Amino acid sequence: MVRTIDWIDGAIELIDQTRLPGALEKRRITTLDDLIVDIQRLAVRGAPALGVAGALGVAMIAQQASSLDEVHANAALLREARPTAVNLSWGVDRVMKRIDEGPAAVLTEALAIRDEDVAASISMGLYGADLVRSLVTREKARIMTICNTGGLAAVERGTALGVIQTIFEQGWLEEAFPVETRPLLQGARLTAWELTQMGAPFRLLVDSAGPFLLSRGIADAVFIGADRIAANGDTANKVGSFSLALAAQRAGVPFIVVAPESTVDVNTETGEDIEIEDRGSEEVTNFAGLRTAPEGTRTVNPAFDVTPHDLITAIVTDRRIVRPALGQTMRNVDLGPTRTV
Structure with missing residues (x-):
């Protein structure tokens, strides 16, 4: 298995x-500038992978x-x-706690984070x-999902798509329904690629069809990942998740967030406190080098x-299952074991 990072x-x-799905290419990163650029241009993405x-x-x-001083800066x-x-700041902060022990101790902690992500x-x-x-x-289950939450978003396997993979391996996945995930098409480019690699049955949906198709009974559950989960359970994820949640409630379909404990931020009380990244106009007015909107078009582009x-x-x-709709929060449900079976 090729690891994402x-x-x-x-x-x-x-x-x-x-470069996906056209080419599977690996990059070797030896400078901070290259790593930051690759994070910002989404060469590496997904909350768990960003933590690593x-x-x-x-x-x-x-x-x-x-x-x-140079390390801290x-x-x-x-x-x-x-x-x-x-997860990005979490990963940085956790290993920085060992900086006074020297570079070898920092690397040991970083590799522990990598291995914990696989588990x-x-x-x-x-x-x-x-x-x-x-x-x-x-x-057999039919699952709708958004963005990419598989092995490409982690070291291996992933979060929401990792659950779909487990269900497929257990033999009771009828079909997955990834939505394409505008504007960068992570669902179409990455999730469809990963589902193809695992041999799982799926059909790709345009984003705007997802809520309507939920109302027509196409799926039994909706899975999303998360980029930050507040203490009360409010969840930041790829734009379009909120629309699917509203549609799932209307259709009476379970709406399930899948993310590691490292994505839980109990210092953020509610979703109102989560900073939402705006990625600018280029991604909306252009695609694959071609202009798709008139020159000078202004946009709002929350990621x-x-x-x-x-x-x-x-x-x-x-390490646990929390039921926010029943009043549970990320503070009042105890941690369980990391499961292997």
């Missing part, structure tokens, strides 16, 4: 996701810097490369599959939206 022979190696990128990035910085730059996904993806898949089995009465907790049936992490 890893530490190989003293440098960061990552899949350049901007932040951790490995600090390990790289620590090996190259001439002073602790560069770590601060890396931490702010993308504001909405909490978390397996555990989320198991928790999520068991939950869906308890909620879906049909013999994420926030789904209120009362629309969320369950939040599945690697």
Whole structure:
């Protein structure tokens, strides 16, 4: 299995996701500037993968810097490369706690984060599959999802798409329905590619068809990932998630968030406190180098939206299931084990 991001022979190696599905290319990252650029241009993306990128990035910085002051300054730059996904800053902050022990200790901690992410993806898949089995009465499940939440968004397997993979491996996935995810088509370019690689049955939907098709009974559940989960369960994820949540409530379909514990930010009380990244006009007025709107067209382009907790049936992490719609919060549900079976 090709890992999305890893530490190989003293440098960061990552899949350049901007090249998919046309080409599977790996990049070797040896400078902070290259890592920040790749994060911002979405060569590496997805909350768990960003956490690993932040951790490995600090390990790289620590090996190259001439002073602790330089490490702290560069770590601060890396931490702010993308504001909405909490995992990036979490990964940076966790390994920085060991900076006084030297570069080797920082690298050890970064590799631990990488390995924990793999274990978390397996555990989320198991928790999520068991939950869906308890909620879906049909013999086989039909799952709608948005953006890309598979192995490309983590080190391996992933979050929401990782649950779909587990259900497929267990033999009871009827069909997956990824939405294309405008404007950068992560659902079409990345999720469809990953589903093809695993051999899972799927059909791709345009974004605007998702809510209507939920009302017509096309899916038994909706899965999304998360870039930040507030203490009350409000969830920031790829823009378009809120629309699917509203449609799922109307259709009586479970709406399930899947994310590791590292995406939970109990210091952020509600979704109102989450900074939402705006990615500017270029992504909306152009595609693949071609202009799709008149010159000078102004846009509003939030990369994420926030789904209120009362629309969320369950939040599945690697260590628990939280039911926000029933009044549970990320503070009042105890952690369980990381599952392997």
